[in-house]
Amino acid sequence: MKFGEQLKQSLIKDYYYCYIDYDGLKEALYKGIAKGAEWDDEKEKNFLQQLEGELDKVFTFQKVKAAEIARRIKESEVEVEDVVRRLDSANPPVEQDFLDLQDLLSDIIADVHDLAQYTRLNYTGFQKIIKKHDKHTKWPVKPIFSARLNARPFFKDNYDALVVKLSKLYDLVRTRGNPVKGDSAAGGGQQNFVRQTTKYWVHPDNITELKLVILKHLPVLVFNASKEFETEDSAITSIYYDNRPLDLYKGRLEKTEGAEAIRLRWYGGMKSDQIFVERKTHREDWTGEKSVKARFNLKEKHVNDFMAGDYTVPQAFEKMRKDGKKSLKEIESLEALAREVQYRVIKDKMRPVVRSFYNRTAFQLPGDARVRISLDTELTMVREDNFDGQNRTNGNWRRMDIGVDWPFNQLPEKDVLRFPYAVLEVKLQTQLGQEPPAWVRELVSSHLVEAVPKFSKFIHGCATLLPDMVDLIPFWLPQMDVDIRKPATTFQGIERAQVASGSSVSGSDELDDLDDLDDNEGNYLDEEERAGGADGHVSFNGNGAVASSSNGTASSSAAANTSPNATENTPLLGSGSGHTGGDNALLKSLKNASDWFKDTFIAGKDDFSKVPPGTVFDTRVVVPAGKRISVPVRVEPKVYFANERTFLSWIEIGILLGAIAGTLLNYGDRLAIQAAFGFFISAVITILYSIGMYLWRVYNIRRKRAIRYDDQIGPTAICIVLALAIGANFVARLTH
DSSP states (O other): OOHHHHHHHHOOGGGGGGSOOHHHHHHHHHHHTGGGOOOOHHHHHHHHHHHHHHHHHHHHHHHHHHHHHHHHHHHHHHHHHHHHHGGGSSSOOOHHHHHHHHHHHHHHHHHHHHHHHHHHHHHHHHHHHHHHHHHHHOOOOHHHHHHHHHHSOGGGOOOHHHHHHHHHHHHHHHTTTOOOOSOTTTTTTOSSEEEEEEEEEEOGGGHHHHHHHHHTTSOBOOSOTTSOOOGGGGEEEEEEEEOTTOHHHHHHHHTOTTOEEEEEEEESSTTOOEEEEEEEEOOOGGGTOOOEEEEEEEEGGGHHHHHHTSSOHHHHTHHHHHHOOSOHHHHHHHHHHHHHHHHHHHHTTOEEEEEEEEEEEEEEETTEEEEEEEEEEEEEEEEOOOTTSOOSSTTSSSOSSOSSOTTOTTSOGGGEEEOSSEEEEEEEEEETTOOOOHHHHHHHTSTTOEEOTTOOHHHHHHHHHOTTTOSEEOTTGGGTTSOOOOOOOSOOOOOOSSOOOOOOOOOOHHHHHHGGGSTTTTSSSOHHHHHHTTTTSOEEOTTSSEEOOTTOSOOOOSOOOOOSSOOTTOOOBOOSSSSOTTSOOOBOOSHHHHHHHHHHHSSSOOGGGOOOTTSOOOOOOOOOTTOEEOOOOOOOHHHHHHHHHHHHHHHHHHHHHHHHHHHHHHHOOHHHHHHHHHHHHHHHHHHHHHHHHHHHHHHHHHTTOOSOOSOSSHHHHHHHHHHHHHHHHHHHHHHO
16 A cells, blocks of 8 residues: 555544645655656755655644643543542542543543554655655755754654553553552462463554553553653563574574573663573473473673683572572572583583563563563664674673663674564463453454564574574574565454544545655555664654664575475465555465374474464465575474384285295295295385385484375385286286
């Protein structure tokens, strides 16, 4: 859809006269160049004056509207506190009081959503019209106007603080003044529960709406409610360790039993003194164990010595033993973990390789882990390795030239990857046979999210930042440039107490036709704008702020080659009708490549095959030259047993043919001896063929190759050989 049409369909009726006059600017531009007319100084001056006026209008409206929303939230906070205070008074509030407050907050939530949408549309409009101007007039104004945009930063407002406040107020009203209280980490040790974790990508256009939808069902998880929210509070940074052969990367990507990931994580800014050393261990389902994440904490000043082995485990836990706050069993378990991590790092010569940074908004009822949702925005991966001869950490356990100052513009482009989407993680913990909440099912099947099971920040960072060192890549990487936005579904997440009718204004057909002159006009934000934004480093995040994504697409070669894990044009992901906005989806979960294998050898379906219906379009992708796609295939021990049973069945047939040959040889006449020779050759061929098939299957099963394991040749061939042998014997008898 052309942006002009998108703007007309998406604009909000109450804000109608405050939007950028996109058609007016476009008309002034096209009239100036109509019929080969020359674009001169006078036309340029008039156009820039008109553009500046539109920028002032949008900036002023956004500033006034944001201040109005902040004021309304502050007033509603007073009203909510007053109603809650009356709960213990002689004049307690009635149900209608809470319903009125809920309607009031719903209107404010809708206004925040509308303002974020208004911001995105106008920012995109300015980017589009500047691009048109520079393309058709050859008078580049993008660098100059970028400075004007930064002087009127209507697009840089962050709504996270408003979301946190609205979440607290709405939770008070929803629970009628009795919000759920408890330890936010509780609930993880309960038994007889099924825990399911699924990951989704969220387009920047949908982030704010998604947050506002979720907060109406789950409160934002705040660990220190008495502290005023700051952006730095939501920052999470992890340093992933690996060695030069990238053994941890390969193990996590191939999902081998016991594969580990070792990372150091801290919360907040660089001044945080508490560093968590974490180890994630993958367990296959057939082992009866669950994949686990265990961690212990160190003081930042001891991290380097600990990783080098100079700071021993007894020293690290000496204070914990003296304090006596944990049981001896717990301390011994943590010490065992610390020894294993320290030994693995030293033995395999591991070092910092990739850093992941993001701001996390978590939604959960305190003390209730049945539904936990986290949304990671501004996701960025940064190189920490020295594999190219550049020691980025200078012997430290992390590089110190960056902190949490996203988007890290001081880094060279080869060292940073700004992920173009937010990552939503939904963790459900339900009793056996119990369905997840209806609103969660509606949310994950809506147009707001795109399922990408098994997505890993560590894997994506290594595969993208270290392309020369990896030949095995995750299945989502070849289509990073596919637009994951989908047509809006009937899912209604943001509603007002009294829904106002939308506005769809008519425009000039002539101007719409002129849009066809531009390339990529169908994209809401084309590739250049996603990568560069106003100043070469920005695009939207879902908060109305700016998210850099200059390296958001995976670099790849044009050619494809066959490989053990994937072949050229393997059907993996979906892209709908090309790369146009609205009709594209991302994920085709390796269906054609592995369906038969899963149905025949694997009990049950793994998560990667559980893609919501109606969100996937068939397509074929080209694997980059020199790369192989890792297919997440689960192999259980009974797969090997099934292969052995098949092998023994073939051996049984071979022995039977050999027995027939021996009988004919010992008790038959001359013709029977000739027939015995035919049966003997058939028996030898059968046994050799079965051995070859058995070894071939064992080799491919161990490598987890998603290929056809059924035998399309053997059964047919043995039937033909038997028929020929019996037929020849019958003919020989008749003609004797």
